[in-house]
Amino acid sequence: MKGAVLYGPRDVRFEERESPKIVEPADAVIRISLTCVCGSDLWPYRGISPVAEPTPMGHEYCGIVEEVGKAVKSVRPGQFVIGSFATSDNTCPNCQYGYQSSCMHREFMTRAQAPMLRVPLADGTLVATPEVPPADLIPSLLTLSDVLGTGWFAAVAADVQPGKTVVVVGDGAVGLLGVLAARQLGAERVIAMSRHPARQQLAREFGATDIVTERGADGVARIKELTKGVGADAVLECVGTQESMMQAIQATRPGGSVGYVGVPHGVELNGEDLFYTHVRLHGGPAPVRRFLPELIELVWSGKINPGKVFDLTLPRR
Numbered sequence: 001m002k003g004a005v006l007y008g009p010r011d012v013r014f015e016e017r018e019s020p021k022i023v024e025p026a027d028a029v030i031r032i033s034l035t036c037v038c039g040s041d042l043w044p045y046r047g048i049s050p051v052a053e054p055t056p057m058g059h060e061y062c063g064i065v066e067e068v069g070k071a072v073k074s075v076r077p078g079q080f081v082i083g084s085f086a087t088s089d090n091t092c093p094n095c096q097y098g099y100q101s102s103c104m105h106r107e108f109m110t111r112a113q114a115p116m117l118r119v120p121l122a123d124g125t126l127v128a129t130p131e132v133p134p135a136d137l138i139p140s141l142l143t144l145s146d147v148l149g150t151g152w153f154a155a156v157a158a159d160v161q162p163g164k165t166v167v168v169v170g171d172g173a174v175g176l177l178g179v180l181a182a183r184q185l186g187a188e189r190v191i192a193m194s195r196h197p198a199r200q201q202l203a204r205e206f207g208a209t210d211i212v213t214e215r216g217a218d219g220v221a222r223i224k225e226l227t228k229g230v231g232a233d234a235v236l237e238c239v240g241t242q243e244s245m246m247q248a249i250q251a252t253r254p255g256g257s258v259g260y261v262g263v264p265h266g267v268e269l270n271g272e273d274l275f276y277t278h279v280r281l282h283g284g285p286a287p288v289r290r291f292l293p294e295l296i297e298l299v300w301s302g303k304i305n306p307g308k309v310f311d312l313t314l315p316r317r
């Protein structure tokens, strides 16, 4: 089979690789229906994170179970499944506490940008849909594997509640789905910080009530203006730079929370400054597995259509 391999900055090759097989009894092998590029793939692609050796790419996936190992009980061949970018047994203390992306037996997935994929810990990682979905539902189901799961976690980590005012920093796919998540969780006002007209449009479709185009100190000033000088109850940080993190913390009201899911690149916080903000920080790699059953239901019933974030589709080869 052929799969995507990153060799270095802007050097992606689609090349022959060995087809995956069952290695451990808890494994499944799935035939990928759809996969995509993650924002976190862009750091090595742009040369900001070094690439030490040719690296198979891809950790967002869904597809049909082809084969399962002897120990697998919860999924079977022929089912359509979605898994997280992090594997989990879903039984250890961290999993039971809802932090499956900190599973004691976690592996980060890679190699999903290929026709076939081996998924370790299949029982604790994969969730099957009620039936094999129609083709038009598959892009939305794919987003549950990472991008919507991550935006959702940002909203949960920021403690979005009914009636609250939420700010979303970052208008990439995660930020846009953070807007969707905030609305689903009942936020009354969702302020999207975005400079791109097409993304502003989608943010509005997903439920943004306000758009702020300013950034940095000007962006924070604008949020303060919109919240009577107080700041937002909940802020979703979906970028991972020093500027976006500071923008998020400073846009939050004392006692409010920042949910941060942008993989930090060079972010440094000053303890004393943080102390006086009275802001709660919670984030990390999203425990996507926690949210999969609920999010599958929302997509399946047509209540949300997160697949709209995809703006380029490439043919199967």
Ligand SMILES: [Zn+2]
Residues within 6 Å of the ligand: 088, 089, 090, 091, 092, 093, 094, 095, 096, 100, 102, 103, 104, 105
């Ligand atoms: Zn675990």
